[in-house]
Amino acid sequence: MHGILSLGSNGEFYGLDHEQLMILGSLVCGAVGCVASTASIVPALVVEIFVLKAMAASVIRTRDIGAGNVTKLVNQIVVAINIAAMSEAFVLASKVGVQPELVYQAIRGGLAGSTVLDAKAPLVMDRNFDPGFRINLHIKDLSNVLETSHEVGEPLPLTAAVMEMMQALKMDGMGDCDHGSLIRYYEKMAKVEVKR
Structure with a gap:
């Protein structure tokens, strides 16, 4: 790449x-x-x-030529890590008994707010994992990200961790679900479901 x-x-x-x-x-x-x-x-x-x-x-x-490809890879890193961070945070809120919808409303206007949060949080809380961007496609993109990072000697530990989470979801049969399904990785470990 x-x-x-x-x-x-x-x-x-x-x-x-x-x-x-x-x-x-x-x-x-x-x-x-x-x-x-x-x-x-x-x-x-x-x-x-x-x-x-x-x-x-x-x-x-x-x-x-090629800079657009790298820019797309950078975008995929930011999106994947944002979804993982949102997932981790909302599972914590649910686990301790705070309503995720209220947490979302409280943080979306501050520094934690993002386009990714606004796009994915409502879908996750509605348990809507219909594919907008499939886990399988994000795995493909993160594979390209990691290949490129290895070629240039740049470690990407957060991206690698999210890649492994997506691989686990794929093995659980969720490869064709939306990448917002990352929350299910955290939910499975915490034995809690994030919903409105």
Whole structure:
């Protein structure tokens, strides 16, 4: 994954010409660069800004070919760790008898608040684990994250821990559930269920 950053400097990438790269960039950025429902696209290829702006709320060119892939990996780290932190916190609240809904309302406007918290907490409390982003897909992405980190010698202990949690959920038959199912990993250990 890391090696892709050096590819394409002469305008060629696996035999594709510049125009084909622009089309591929639009498709790739649209498919893998969208973040949440506000659809921010982080293009790694040179594409027309007006085309991207028609598809997204914001357009940020992070560098040359490959930078968008790395940006997507970084996004997946932040999302995975945020869901794990939310899960750990809400299981603790439930275990000691504090209503998760009240905890959510209390913390969402402060520093602990996030787009991930607002997207996942209500679903978790409603016990809705229908796939928005599947555990299996997040495992694939975290595998790419860890492969890249190993190539460059960067330890990612939190990401590795969340990867193992997701692997455990997959082994429990939850690979096709939403990644918000991370809460079930904590619930299983604490013998408690987080709900409204």
